[in-house]
Amino acid sequence: MKYQAILLLTFLTSIGFAQETTLPKLKKGRWVAGLQLNDKNVLPFEMEVQKVDGGYQFYVVNGDEMIEMQSPKVENDSIHLRFPYFNSELVFVADGKKAISGYWQNFNKKNYTIPFTAERSKKNARFSETKKKADMLAQVNGKWEVAFSYGSESEYPAVGIFNQEDEVVTGTFLTETGDYRFLAGNVTEDSLYLSCFDGSHAFLFKARKDGSNLEGRFFSGKHWSTKWMGKPNEQFEIGSPEKLTYIEGDSTVSFNLSNLDGKSVLFPNSTTEGKVVIIQIMGTWCPNCLDETMYYKKLKERYQDQGLEIISVCYEVGDSFEEHKENIERLRDRLGLDFTFVVGGSANKSLASSHFNMLNEVISFPTSIFIGRDGEVKRVHTGFNGPGTGDIYLQYVEETNALIEFLLAQ
Template sequence: MVLLHPMKNHFVSLLVTILTATSFYAQKISLTPGTYSAYLQLNETTQLPVHLTVEKKQKRLLLVVHNAEERIELTNGIRKGDTTILPFPNFDSELRFITDKKKEIRGFWFNYNKGTNYKVPFFANLNQKPPKKASPSGDLNGKWETHFSPKTADEESALGIIAQKENHITGTFRTETGDYRFLEGFIEGSKFYLSAFDGSHAFLINGTLKDQKAQGNFYSGKHYSTNFVASYNPNYELRNPDSITVIKTTDKAFGFELKKVDGSTYVFPNNETRGKVVIVQIMGTWCPNCMDETNYYKELYDKYHSKGLEIISIGYEAADSFEEQAKKILTLKQRKSLEFIFLVGGKASKGIASNQFKMLNEVISFPTSIYIGRDGEVKRIHTGFNGPGTGDVYIEYVEKTNALIESLLGISGSK
């Protein structure tokens, strides 16, 4: 299999995109539109359900991956012989498959952030008549105190937020470093599963429910698995994400020196940012929570940049060389039409980020954001990101952050 990389020359890149899209649509996907029973084969015994439809759009067929409210359209693909190659729109990954009798898909999911040889078998069949599901024997609605890898050195606490309607369940798990995004699944009898597949991560949580307690297993792709325990607890809360990462000294001044994507040196603070409100975003293009945050920051930038807001995004990438790291960051900038200042932090390592920002106690999460006022002082440090999959939590965060930015800019009201 050949990895397709973005071209350095923007004109060549645009030309290649046009030619590959034309090639793909000229040959067309030979699949019947409809809902498909799809899954990733994580190991010999474990399948991760994928909610997949084939749809007709402007006389063209496309594959759509659904994760609860999230909809991911796979387009701009190419054909190589009998193989269809469909890249995911937000991450360096793709589906490669062949079709059979217009109703079956057989292939692999390639995730190049995990290496050129990271692939997981992918299968799908047109779902003519979904089997009837057994009635659930319990209720998963509500908040669940959850512990992954319980009673080990790697234990991680989480808050499960689940909604159940008959057999159908949706929700997410919040941790102190982010959320598990849009999870969707079913419960039959006492057994349940929740899954999400966005091109960067493939999450599966399956378990059993009894007497308001749950236990089971968590899988992330084919490379990681652990167990979990959960109990219904409407009063359970995590630490405030604004209290986890802090400035270690009493000096509230904040500064750093890193490379821009063109290789030149960037020093902060500087004359261009002095007197502005600045958000410094520690992130990675491979990180779904970071992409959720970046989508929100684009809205902030478009609304408040002319009033004095600047955003500096520092990418920590899976690639080894500076050139490849910069390329991934530039691809994100172009794909989302972002006008932020982009810097290269280096390898995707929280240890590297912590060493570069020694004034902080520790960088424990991608993303981490530092909010700086016009006076150059740090006003807030936010660890992780709880995105749209968290519902009301995300809405409240957006309201509070918009209000903070307006306060720091010295403006009032959202108009």
């Protein structure tokens, strides 16, 4: 409550920028921001501010990822920065040319805001814990065998892939249902700090290095956290994403759901007959689904004239069909997608499993079903490891392109 009180006081006492269409003067360049998750933990992220005609262009930066925010809008005395793909925004006021303060609002969750501040910075460090230079830095470069929620019934494995240059670390975690996208952070002499903020994910990882092992805590947003530990292991692998979800028996894929106009969509149908079809079980709120969708857009553009169809069955945040439709249309229009979109309903894996009861279970958004011209399932892929995984993503793209070309040639 005290952070909300401080935030409210900031807004009430700030001088602001009185005219509705006037942006304040801000220093261009790199800014370091922090989401105040709780009393003890701040999730840092970086921003890039560039001057453009008529104002500024803002970016949120996570390692190699630069998220171009929508054009800033001034309402009353606050700047509103919408994320391009997810239903959330940054709202802030200027505290001079080199500082801003406000909050992040995630509209996919009811009354969900997290205070943040940001300052213009010329320093390389993402995390304030690295302000003191150490003679000897912890070494984390390479591949790690990781367990999240270890020692509990909900324990799950992951692969940590870290790239270290001096005190700067980038990388990600691969889980059996997808990766944790672009992580960036720092090391000190005995600790590792990583974070990611993309408008949906708000991830913070902290760990102490004890000998060769790491042990720490993973925070997701302001309400959830769990333990994690890792040890170096270049040979460690997790379960194959093509073996976790599968067709049971001799079942075929079929469904009867609604399109964005509320009209019934049957599968299979005459439109898809004789074509190669990818059925993507996904949600517009899901970062891994977004990464997969961006890749599928390239697939569709490259192979649609040869007979490739993509059907996205969307399970959405919201209480009504209209809310679900609005979410889907926002992503469709923003990315310029030429897919067939189907409304599955609320974001619930049990609901998805009931619609696709020919599968053993839908355990992840996204899950993709690859169907050949003969109507038979050729592959079911669980989750998605996106461009934040580097070579793993590139290998998947190469293999999937080859599969699509093979199926189209049948």
